[in-house]
Structure formats: C-alpha cells, structure tokens
Amino acid sequence: MATVLHKGRSARRSIQSGVLWGVSILALLLVLFLVVDILWLVVVKGAAGLHVTTFSTDTTGIAGGLQNAILGTLQLILFSALIAGPIGILGGAYMALFAGARSARILRFVSDVMAGVPSIVIGYFGYTVMVEHWGWGFSSLAGAISLAMLTLPYIVRTTESSLRQVPKSYYEGALALGLSPTTALRTVLFRPALPGILTGMLLAVSIGLGETAPLIYTAGWSNFNPTMQLFKNPVGYLTYVVWTYLNEPYDAAHQLAYTAALLLVLLVLCLHIVVRVLQRQGTDPSQTRS
Amino acid sequence: MRRSRLWGRLFYGVTGFSAAMPLLVLLVIGGVLFYDAYPAWRFQGFSFFTGIDWNMGNMYANGPMTQNGVQAAPGASFGILPFIVGTLGSSLIALLLGVPVAVLTAFALVYRVPSRVAAVLSPLIELLAGIPSVVYGLWALAVLAPFVEFQLGPWLATLGHVVPYLAGPVGTGLGMLTSGLVLGVMIVPIIAATTRDLLLQVPRLPMEGALALGMTPAECLRFIALPYIRRGLFGAIILGWGRALGETMAVLMISGNADNYTPPNLYSPISTMASTIATLLDSALTDFSGMAVHALALIAVTLLIITMLTNLFARLMMQLGSRDIGVEVS
Incomplete structure (x- = not known):
C-alpha cells in the first residue's frame, strides 16, 4: 500500500489536476475572446455607417439606408408573434394544466423535435406551399407564418415551464374560495407566470429577428417600405441586407451590410437584457405574488 | 355557473388544439415534403445519395425525357x-x-x-x-x-x-x-x-x-x-x-x-x-420539367x-x- 501513496504519483496527480484547470480557463478565455471579437468587429465597422439617414431612407441597388429593412423586420416579427404567441401560450397552458403526465411528455418531446427542424426546410415548405401552391407570392404573411412555425416550440415550452412553477395549491385554493375556474386561471395561475411567458415570447422574437433562411423564399425582398398588405407584396428585412450586400463589389454596400449587422446585434442585445431583468423578477417570490 | 362551465370547456378545447399544433405542423411539413420529393426518388433512386453529379439537364431541349416513368430535362442527374x-x-x-x-x-x-x-x-x-x-x-x-x-x-x-x-x-x-x-x-x-x-x-x-x-x-x-x-x-x-x-x-x-x-x-x-437548398432553389425553378425542385425537396426530406x-x-x-x-x- 505504501507504494500507492508514493510521492511521485501524488505530484503527477496534482499536475494533472492543474493542467485540466489551466486548459479550462484557456477555453473560457477563448470563448470570451470570440464573443468580444465578433461584437467588436460589428460595432466598429457598423457604427461607421450609422447616420440619421440610415433610418430615414430606403435601400437602393447598391447602398442607401435601411428604413425599409427595419420596418420590414418589425412587421414580420409582429405578425409572427401575433400568430405564434396565442397558439404557443394556449398550447403551453394545456400542457401545464390539463395534459396527463404521459401526454405532456410526448407533446414536450414533439415541440423539442420541432425546434430542431432546420430553418431552411421550413423556408422550402413555406415557399412550395404558401408562395407557389396557394399563390400568395412573396409576402409578409408567408414570411410571418414561416417565422411563427420556427418560434412556436420555444413559446410553448417556456409557457409550460413557467405555468408549472406556480404551485397547484394556489389554483386549488382559489377554487375552494369560490372563484370560477376561468377567473382562477387568469388571476392565480397566469399572473405569476406572466414574466416567464413574456420571456419566452421575447426569446422567440430574438430568434425570429436573426433568421434569414426561412425568409429568403417566403418574404422575398423589397427596396420599399412594407405595406400592410398580407399577400403578393414582398418585404425587406435586415438579415437579407447582411447576406446579399456583402457580396456586392462596392464599399458602400459592404458598409450597409455591417450597419445592418450592428442593428441586429443591438436589437438582440436589448432583448437579452430585458429577458434577464424579467427572469430576475420571475424568480423573486415577493414580486410574483403581487 | 353554466356559462363558466361552457367557457371552461371551450378553453380546454382551444388549448388542446394549440398544444397539438407543433405535432400537426410537423406532420404537414413532413407530408408535403415527402409528396414533393417522391418524383425525384422515382427518377433517381438510391443513386441520389451516391451520385456526384448535380445537373438539371439541358434546359434548351425541345422536350423532357422520361426515365423510370417520370419526366426531367434531357441529361438530368441528381x-x-x-x-x-x-x-x-x-x-x-x-x-x-x-x-x-x-x-x-x-x-x-x-x-x-x-x-x-x-x-x-x-x-x-x-x-x-x-x-x-x-x-x-x-x-x-x-x-x-x-x-x-x-x-x-x-x-x-x-x-x-x-x-x-x-x-x-x-x-x-x-x-x-x-x-x-x-x-x-x-x-x-x-x-x-x-x-x-x-x-x-x-x-x-x-x-x-x-x-x-x-x-x-x-x-x-x-x-x-x-x-x-x-x-x-x-x-x-x-x-x-x-x-x-x-x-x-x-x-x-x-x-x-x-x-x-x-x-x-x-x-x-x-x-x-x-x-444547397438555399442556393439552388432559384435556378431549380427554371427547370421546365419541375424535377429539379423535386430533387431539392428530396434533399430537404433527407435533412x-x-x-x-x-x-x-x-x-x-x-x-x-x-x-x-x-x-x-x-
């Protein structure tokens, strides 16, 4: 037994341990470096092209502003949230409140699998069915529905888990006090779960914001401001600018791509900060009861 | 009391339908893609996965050729x-x-x-x-x-x-x-x-x-x-x-x-x-026989x-x- 506790061996073990932690710290630093490098590139190069006119003029063939793309992105996101939001929240409510353990597990599984469907597959589906077969053309509705399909599973899952965090006894107590089931649902279950549900919606929005693949063949692209028309009118969006204007052989076009990327990153950043704040509120019990 | 029960029932139904939505969407996407991809599978068979050539065929030909009972542009291979x-x-x-x-x-x-x-x-x-x-x-x-x-x-x-x-x-x-x-x-x-x-x-x-x-x-x-x-x-x-x-x-x-x-x-x-689906969809639409789009659908199905x-x-x-x-x- 004495040989097991030999000095050389114990030294080797502590060196092994040290090496592992050294490498871990290096990995962490590498990841942080990558985050900073990406943000730095986008901020430095993007800010150079940021003017007031960026927000007030439309894109042209080579450059121009981003007004149409910003408004188009907002329109697509708004429409997709209007479609996926109610369905996702109601679906999540069913899974948290009514579904048995087994069916809830299956439904959860299905929405997890759906979250993994590649966005280009959804884009292809949207193109062949909505744009071509139903004859909607490149349109805001086709784009919004594609985005909604993409974001629905996230909303369902976050709604379900935030409703599940509310103790069932609250609901039962409310019923015992004579509240009708619907009122009890609204006041006792949904109100404390609201920050969580909102978090899910915002996350879904930030996912939709960054998507390109499902939109190329459904929303198309337009150099003009979005009309509120649902059909036959293509819409512009920011991610498209990043993708295509980078391939143009003009500096002005490259600049526009970087500026669009900066706006995207800023929007995602804002959403993440809001989500953080909401999450902190959600986990604070003194806040959720009010 | 009765009204609230009706509301409850309605709520149950609507939420249940919404919860089934991901499953429905998944089934519809799968169904449509399979339906779309089937002609390409008939045309190319298993060589779809082992072939190296992606060629939509001669777009200026007078008419389509028929292979395995489906039509494609002459010389097409996917x-x-x-x-x-x-x-x-x-x-x-x-x-x-x-x-x-x-x-x-x-x-x-x-x-x-x-x-x-x-x-x-x-x-x-x-x-x-x-x-x-x-x-x-x-x-x-x-x-x-x-x-x-x-x-x-x-x-x-x-x-x-x-x-x-x-x-x-x-x-x-x-x-x-x-x-x-x-x-x-x-x-x-x-x-x-x-x-x-x-x-x-x-x-x-x-x-x-x-x-x-x-x-x-x-x-x-x-x-x-x-x-x-x-x-x-x-x-x-x-x-x-x-x-x-x-x-x-x-x-x-x-x-x-x-x-x-x-x-x-x-x-x-x-x-x-x-x-590939993203880059080739544009050009696939110019295929008068429509086979190139079917072939892209088959890629989508595979993916x-x-x-x-x-x-x-x-x-x-x-x-x-x-x-x-x-x-x-x-």
Missing part, C-alpha cells in the same frame, strides 16, 4: 454525395473543435471562476447563442477566412506529408475548414450552457466526500461529476451536432458553394445540404430526417440524463 460529404465533414470539424472548448468552458465556469464573475460571464456566452447566423457569416468572412488562408491553412498544410488530407493548396479560405470552424463557434454556447446547468445540479455531498478522501479536484470531476452528467452531456453534444447539420446562412456565406465533386482536401470549397433523428436521440439522452441527476433539465 446526386447529392458532395453535399452529404460537405455537411458531415464541416459538422464533424465543428464537433471536434467546439465540444472540448464548450465542455472545458463549462468546467471553468462552474468550478474555477468565482460565482460572481460567472454570473457576469454566463450571459455573455448565452449572447453568443443569440447572435444571428448571418452575423456569424459576416465575422467568418472578415476574420476567419483570412486567418485560415494566411495562417492556419499554410501551417496545417506543412503537416500534409503526414496526413495527406491536410496537404494544400489552401485556396481562398472559403471552404470546409472555415465552415467547420464557424459552426464550431456556433455550437459552443449550446453545449456549454447545457453542460453548465448539468454540472450545477450534481449533488454536493459526493463531491465534497471525494475531496475529503483526498481526490484532486480534477479527479472529483472525472470520477464523481462526470458519471452523473454523462448522458446529459452526450445529449447536449448531439443537440449541437443537429444544429450544425441544419445551419444554412453562415455556411452559405463561407463554404465557397462548390458542387459536383467531393472535397479533395480540408480547405476545398464545399456545399452542405442546407446551403429533415437526419436532424429529427439526431434531435430525437439527443432529447432522449437528455431526459435519461436528467433522471440520472434526479432533476428536470430544460
């Missing part, structure tokens, strides 16, 4: 082996580089960094997951491609006489290696965040017991924590892999979009299945099946993994 190789190759590079970095990052975040610092760093890493994929593409074009072209590539190519696949020419920096690198960066936050959550849920007592018995911290990790999180970790890795397989835009921007050959070395331009299988497997593993720890891991 083989997606190069896209399969590109997809697998780039995603495996991503796993090879991304997984160790992600797992080690999670180790550092949980065990080495003071929890106050970790509370600041974790959101930063999660932000990495939220960055749009076109921005990754932009970054890869501006930073990664030159790095591969002038530094990493030439250095790796000197190892070419040991491993022939590493030999040059390095090319422009747009190709498989760069695609793999950017995919690797993209899957790091997914795997790191899940691993961190798993590690945080490893029960404290056995860890402290092991330390008290004289194990080094690294041995505690290896022999106590890792067995707890093994399956969950495996699930997270497969989940990241699924994400890399289906990624479109970042790859589209830096892969070089090559077709009709299998990449001869690590730096050659490639296409993946996902990026859908592969990603669904990886996801299914990953989720199963993660569920089993959370049972190992005894807590639900989202």
Whole structure:
C-alpha cells in the first residue's frame, strides 16, 4: 500500500489536476475572446455607417439606408408573434394544466423535435406551399407564418415551464374560495407566470429577428417600405441586407451590410437584457405574488 | 355557473388544439415534403445519395425525357454525395473543435471562476447563442477566412506529408475548414450552457466526500461529476451536432458553394445540404420539367430526417440524463 501513496504519483496527480484547470480557463478565455471579437468587429465597422439617414431612407441597388429593412423586420416579427404567441401560450397552458403526465411528455418531446427542424426546410415548405401552391407570392404573411412555425416550440415550452412553477395549491385554493375556474386561471395561475411567458415570447422574437433562411423564399425582398398588405407584396428585412450586400463589389454596400449587422446585434442585445431583468423578477417570490 | 362551465370547456378545447399544433405542423411539413420529393426518388433512386453529379439537364431541349416513368430535362442527374460529404465533414470539424472548448468552458465556469464573475460571464456566452447566423457569416468572412488562408491553412498544410488530407493548396479560405470552424463557434454556447446547468445540479455531498478522501479536484470531476452528467452531456453534444447539420446562412456565406465533386482536401470549397437548398432553389425553378425542385425537396426530406433523428436521440439522452441527476433539465 505504501507504494500507492508514493510521492511521485501524488505530484503527477496534482499536475494533472492543474493542467485540466489551466486548459479550462484557456477555453473560457477563448470563448470570451470570440464573443468580444465578433461584437467588436460589428460595432466598429457598423457604427461607421450609422447616420440619421440610415433610418430615414430606403435601400437602393447598391447602398442607401435601411428604413425599409427595419420596418420590414418589425412587421414580420409582429405578425409572427401575433400568430405564434396565442397558439404557443394556449398550447403551453394545456400542457401545464390539463395534459396527463404521459401526454405532456410526448407533446414536450414533439415541440423539442420541432425546434430542431432546420430553418431552411421550413423556408422550402413555406415557399412550395404558401408562395407557389396557394399563390400568395412573396409576402409578409408567408414570411410571418414561416417565422411563427420556427418560434412556436420555444413559446410553448417556456409557457409550460413557467405555468408549472406556480404551485397547484394556489389554483386549488382559489377554487375552494369560490372563484370560477376561468377567473382562477387568469388571476392565480397566469399572473405569476406572466414574466416567464413574456420571456419566452421575447426569446422567440430574438430568434425570429436573426433568421434569414426561412425568409429568403417566403418574404422575398423589397427596396420599399412594407405595406400592410398580407399577400403578393414582398418585404425587406435586415438579415437579407447582411447576406446579399456583402457580396456586392462596392464599399458602400459592404458598409450597409455591417450597419445592418450592428442593428441586429443591438436589437438582440436589448432583448437579452430585458429577458434577464424579467427572469430576475420571475424568480423573486415577493414580486410574483403581487 | 353554466356559462363558466361552457367557457371552461371551450378553453380546454382551444388549448388542446394549440398544444397539438407543433405535432400537426410537423406532420404537414413532413407530408408535403415527402409528396414533393417522391418524383425525384422515382427518377433517381438510391443513386441520389451516391451520385456526384448535380445537373438539371439541358434546359434548351425541345422536350423532357422520361426515365423510370417520370419526366426531367434531357441529361438530368441528381446526386447529392458532395453535399452529404460537405455537411458531415464541416459538422464533424465543428464537433471536434467546439465540444472540448464548450465542455472545458463549462468546467471553468462552474468550478474555477468565482460565482460572481460567472454570473457576469454566463450571459455573455448565452449572447453568443443569440447572435444571428448571418452575423456569424459576416465575422467568418472578415476574420476567419483570412486567418485560415494566411495562417492556419499554410501551417496545417506543412503537416500534409503526414496526413495527406491536410496537404494544400489552401485556396481562398472559403471552404470546409472555415465552415467547420464557424459552426464550431456556433455550437459552443449550446453545449456549454447545457453542460453548465448539468454540472450545477450534481449533488454536493459526493463531491465534497471525494475531496475529503483526498481526490484532486480534477479527479472529483472525472470520477464523481462526470458519471452523473454523462448522458446529459452526450445529449447536449448531439443537440449541437443537429444544429450544425441544419445551419444554412453562415455556411452559405463561407463554404465557397462548390458542387459536383467531393472535397479533395480540408480547405476545398464545399456545399452542405442546407446551403444547397438555399442556393439552388432559384435556378431549380427554371427547370421546365419541375424535377429539379423535386430533387431539392428530396434533399430537404433527407435533412429533415437526419436532424429529427439526431434531435430525437439527443432529447432522449437528455431526459435519461436528467433522471440520472434526479432533476428536470430544460
């Protein structure tokens, strides 16, 4: 037994341990470096092209502003949230409140699998069915529905888990006090779960914001401001600018791509900060009861 | 009272329908894609997966030719082996580089960094997951491609006489290696965040017991924590892999979009299945016989099946993994 506790061996073990932690710290630093490098590139190069006119003029063939793309992105996101939001929240409510353990597990599984469907597959589906077969053309509705399909599973899952965090006894107590089931649902279950549900919606929005693949063949692209028309009118969006204007052989076009990327990153950043704040509120019990 | 019961029933029905929506959508997408892809399967058969040529045929011919009972432009042939190789190759590079970095990052975040610092760093890493994929593409074009072209590539190519696949020419920096690198960066936050959550849920007592018995911290990790999180970790890795397989835009921007050959070395331009659907849909629409669009649908079906299988497997593993720890891991 004495040989097991030999000095050389114990030294080797502590060196092994040290090496592992050294490498871990290096990995962490590498990841942080990558985050900073990406943000730095986008901020430095993007800010150079940021003017007031960026927000007030439309894109042209080579450059121009981003007004149409910003408004188009907002329109697509708004429409997709209007479609996926109610369905996702109601679906999540069913899974948290009514579904048995087994069916809830299956439904959860299905929405997890759906979250993994590649966005280009959804884009292809949207193109062949909505744009071509139903004859909607490149349109805001086709784009919004594609985005909604993409974001629905996230909303369902976050709604379900935030409703599940509310103790069932609250609901039962409310019923015992004579509240009708619907009122009890609204006041006792949904109100404390609201920050969580909102978090899910915002996350879904930030996912939709960054998507390109499902939109190329459904929303198309337009150099003009979005009309509120649902059909036959293509819409512009920011991610498209990043993708295509980078391939143009003009500096002005490259600049526009970087500026669009900066706006995207800023929007995602804002959403993440809001989500953080909401999450902190959600986990604070003194806040959720009010 | 009656009215409220009616409302309750209505609520139950509407929510139930909404909850079934993901399943319905998934079934409809699958059904439509299969229906769309079937003619291409009849036309090409199994050589769809083994063929190297993607050729829509002679678009100026007088009429379509008929093969296996379906019509396509004369000379058409649809083989997606190069896209399969590109997809697998780039995603495996991503796993090879991304997984160790992600797992080690999670180790550092949980065990080495003071929890106050970790509370600041974790959101930063999660932000990495939220960055749009076109921005990754932009970054890869501006930073990664030159790095591969002038530094990493030439250095790796000197190892070419040991491993022939590493030999040059390095090319422009747009190709498989760069695609793999950017995919690797993209899957790091997914795997790191899940691993961190798993590690945080490893029960404290056995860890402290092991330390008290004289194990080094690294041995505690290896022999106590890792067995707890093994399956969950495996699930997270497969989940990241699924994400890399289906990624479109970042790859589209830096892969070089090559077709009709299998990449001869690590730096050659490639296409993946996902990026091919995005690039070729435009031109496929000019096929008067419509077969090219069917062939793209078959790619989409293949991609859908592969990603669904990886996801299914990953989720199963993660569920089993959370049972190992005894807590639900989202």
